[in-house]
Amino acid sequence: MGVTFEELIGQMLMNAPDPKEKLPVANRPETIWCTTMPFLILTWLAVGLRCWVRFRVMREPGWDDALVLLAALLNTAATIFVLLCIKYGLGRHFLYIGIPEMQSFIKMFYFANAIYITNTAVIKISLLTQYLRIFKAGMMHWICKCLIVIIGAWGFTYGFMAWFPCFPPQAFYEKNAYPNAKCYGFGFVNDQDFIGLFESHTALNMAFDVTVFVTPMILFTKPNLKMKNLFAMAGIFILGAVVVFTSVWRLYSIVDNRAATSPYIDFTWWTPISIILSCLEIDLAIMCASMPIFWPVIEESFAAIFVTREVQITEQRRYSFADRGLAYELEHSDTMRRQASVKTQSTSRESLVITRLESGKNVEEHYKDPYLAAQVDPFRNIAQEVAVKTDVEAKKKDKWVL
Incomplete structure (x- = not known):
């Protein structure tokens, strides 16, 4: 049986917070706006450049592009719900925002959380699908396919629990209207299941982030790797490391306050830092997936505008009469x-x-x-007068290309 709002408020009243407590930096509305919106704009800029290169320049769109576009749309929707949460009490003490605001906040949080959990799987599958363009065959090709299946199953399982925490789902944010609803996990039947589900998803999300961003590091073992490609790959992996760091930080925040239930239950007070990190994690992951596509074209365009080498052209004319x-x-x-x-x-x-x-x-x-x-x-035999000899050693073709 689900926990009613009256029971939940009763637990909070036993640990009533100070209504004049100083607002943390992460809980301020301007902090949430200024950390989510700029990165969302940069994300769409990266996705737009990626689509332009794939559709107009290379003319080779694929499933990875469709998945990145889907991830960007889901990320935008989740960010909108997060910003709506500010209106309904995000950053303030849950006990003091009023019953209507509590219900509205839980409803907005329901959609934001379900979209985020779904999107964590979508963006990883997009990156792995993109790797399949590089690893055409061999062991790495099959490793990427296996990871797609595993992460797909993980995303579907947790996504289903996030979208259907109760039966019917509306009971998650309208518990009083559905007193006989069956809830579990994210539906907050008890603290242990609720906390365990959040912590397990965040921990697996971090582990899969590390796996996905470490997978293409085998490219560093490619012989005769150009310095230009080396720096480009290093830049992508640094951005990937930032994504992993964000995921680790989010895991720490959830474990630290036990999914907004410790030292006392206060969903609107303890969650802002975790919500901000969730938005940034997806933003950075989408940019990391898009940069390898559009950056070479941007770099080439800049090279055409800013000339860095001088070329001297010498013309020699041949005439019929001795050098006149x-x-x-x-x-x-x-x-x-x-x-x-x-x-x-x-x-x-x-x-x-x-x-x-x-x-x-x-x-x-x-x-x-x-x-x-x-x-x-x-019919003149030129080879008798000018002979050119080349020695080309056969080399086994790589199973990936840069």
Whole structure:
């Protein structure tokens, strides 16, 4: 049988907090707004650039892009519910916000928590699906597929318990309207189940975060890895390490206040820090998944705008008569025009004879130049005059590409 609001308030009255207690920094509305909204905007910027590169530049969209877009939509919805929670008492003592606000807060928290738990699985599966583009075959390919199945089962199990903590689900935030509802786990039947479920999900979430972000580190063992790719991969892994750190911090906060029940039950007072870390964790994970897609294109565009190398181009002209170059063309422009008119009125052999008579030099000697002979005579064996030899050692093709 579920705990009614009257029973819950009775437990709180036994440990009534000081109504004039100083508001912690994390509990202030401006703190919640200023930590969630900027990162949400950056997240959508990263997702937008990713979609632009995949759909318009590479023209190779995949399931990983669809999952990242889904994760961004779910993250936006969860953030909206979190901000609505501020209106209904988030950051203040639960005992002093009033019965209507209590019901509204629990309703907003229900949707925010269920969306967050679902999204933790979606973003990890998106990253693993993205890894399948790199690991085309071999052991790493199957490791990623196994992780997709395991994380998918984990996300479905906890997601189901978050979306259906009671039967019917409305009983979670309208307990008085459904006195005979069956609740469990997140439905707060008892403290131990409620705390254990939150702590177990957070701990597994942290473990899977570490696993997912460590999986592609095998790429560092790739021989002849370019320094540019090395720095790019290191940057992505640093961002991934920040995601893992955020997940660890969230686990610590939940264990520390025992899912907002210690030292006394106060859901609106103890949860802000955990809620903020939940939003930041998903934001950073989505950005980490998107940066490898759009950053190479952005970097190339900047390289095209800001030129960092000078290129000197040297042109060498070849003429028929011993290095006289442009001076010869200017001095004999009339003769060249006459040659052109003759060529238009006779065959190529006749024009060659006329040119020989006018120049006073055997033009056939001109075609003894190996370079010109190679351009004129298609049956000439160029390989006898210019030989190029290359030795290429066969190398086993890698099962991944950068």
